[in-house]
Amino acid sequence: MNLLLIQIVLIGVVLAIAGRLVFSRGVRTQAVRRLGLVGFAAFAVWSILFPSVWNSIAHLVGVGRGTDVVLYALVLAFLSFTLTSYMRFRELENRYTRLARRIALDEAAPPRDPVAEPASAPAPAPAPEVPAQEAATNDDA
């Protein structure tokens, strides 16, 4: 099997996207994405002024026409977009869950009924209970 340069490039980018999804996160990813976006915009302007640049790239990586390269790039961009959206959605879902959980716990009855435990434990005193609950809330934050 003879791999064209374009095939190697495409497979490489797909793996990079998948890898990024699984491993990296945070500030650096965001910065890299923004740099990439700036680079992409610059290249877009360049290729509008000199459309033949796509054909040159096509020949360079072993593809017949520039339009095909554009198509491949589009497929990769779409894949990347799908996965990024999935991750953002997950993140959003987690926040939503925490919010809903907070509401559920706030509205729930206390775990132990404060009702008359006849004389065995004379008033566990409501006073210490309040700070305890506050402390628990702070732990969560």
Place this chain on the structure above:
Amino acid sequence: MNDNLVPGYDDVWLVVPLYNEAAVIAEVVRTARLTFPHVVCVDDGSSDDSAREAESAGAKVVRHPVNLGQGAALQTGFEYALSDPGMRCVVTFDADGQHQVDDVVVMVERLRRGDVQVVFGSRFLDERTKPSPLKRLVLRLAVAYTNATTKTRLTDAHNGLRVIDRRVVQQIHLTQDRMAHASELVAQIGSMQIDGHPVAYAEEPVHILYTDYSKAKGQSLWNSINILAELILR
């Protein structure tokens, strides 16, 4: 109510994720409360009478305002149980009646021996549970995956019956809202440290009753693919 009937298990909380089980939940809670007085049902946005049935049977009910998933319900139940200073351990228990209270007693006693902080139930330590061959295969693959990707060595990672010590519960933060939470729970316990030591765990044989009811409600095996995807695309 009869909260003081069995003082022996006053420090145990049963955490029961609850979603549309109105037909059976009252009986499940009532049976469990003969032994374990503290039961919290986390109603995960049921559209039927589940929450009211559970409450009438004496369970505490925490209501998710919307459906979030079983993993989210477990985490909510953990946090509710943690708000009781008298809680020493939680039991994760299914709402559909396939878990046996007798098994829980054995597991809690196992935990109380003090050398482990988590007791997992396992279907594969004896021959009482009879899953279908396909289900058995999928469960075996699932546990192989879990053992390969976590530091734990279990025979049945996707058993819903577990007893977990308070200090471990404090460190559990489930973010897999739907079905992948079982693997996530095992992974978190596997990499957890308490007082500088890894968490010790044990397995106890349990009997899962595959009744017609639970079979009809139980998750499709197709779900294992979804679980795998959710675990990989963390």
